[in-house]
Amino acid sequence: MARPVRFNIHPIAADIKNNISVTEMPPGHTGEGFFATRLSDVVGLARKNSIWPLPFATSCCGIEFMALMGSHYDFARFGAERLGFSPRQCDLLMVMGTIAKKMGPPLKQVYLQMAEPRWVMAVGACAASGGIFDSYSVLQGIDQIIPVDVYVPGCPPRPEAIIDGFLRIQDLVGEERLRRRNSEQYQGLMDSYGIK
């Protein structure tokens, strides 16, 4: 039996006039020929829509991430068009998969090589908590060695869940205040991980 044709039998003409997605303007004062807003809002707007992720994929969550990068889920829609494979260029460390204790120091080194501001996303149960690997060789959550901004649950999470986590990261990036990384609280957080 032939497969029923489900697509494009009644093609809808593409709306080329009005389909460009424009991000929302930050709150501010506008007048004739000027617009005034907070610098951090503008910086955050630029940053959140051009995050360069660094994939640190060690197991099956990495496969879900590959699906996410493909045409079907199309991660590029969220401004993460380009994966950087050098930590020095990237903003977001995406840790996907089981991190063995022996992998801990390399992971921390990758984190240290990233320039501020940097964000970390723990994708999947293993990266977040060790998952099912409640064992002598597995790190019980990457937050034991580096600070984590967003945890994505699932074993493995679907690409939609990773997108949701990425949107939470975008919220954090967009709301980041300019001096947050110089604050005492942030220094205290870094000190608690023995960084710097």
Added chain:
Amino acid sequence: MSLTNETIKEQLIGKFGEQVSHFEEPYGMLSFESLNEINLKVMQFLYDEPGLQFRFLTDLCAVHFPGQTGREIAVVYHLHNLVENVRIRFKVFTDIEKPDVFTATQLFSAANWMERETFDFYGVNFVGHPNLKRILNVDEMDYFPMRKEYPLEEQTRIDKDDAMFGR
């Protein structure tokens, strides 16, 4: 012509007598045991003897038998005669308090990292090994994780509440 388990067993008993024992043939594969002190002599004999020619070390590992006092740790060698395509399994037992076994690295280069792995997981001290240190686990580890002395679960984590996880 073909090398049978019977001929291997006869030659071993002819050479070592009472020092080799516990001959078994699980699934047709000859397994035997020798005294801990003569493991190299047995393997050298199996290697050199023209009729035996066991010149390939397939695997080397350890087993922990917590119930056998005085012979808790077994070191198991899997040897292969590539000419006749015959495999044998050879074990030595040692005391967990002083798990010393002579290294097979002089005879088989392949034993080098397999003995390191066995040391890493079971703490078998291979006497004469050129570089006996941890190979797979983190260097800071201060115990031998595959010994049957520990609970299965990671003991360092504090976020798993016993009440919530039904333990």
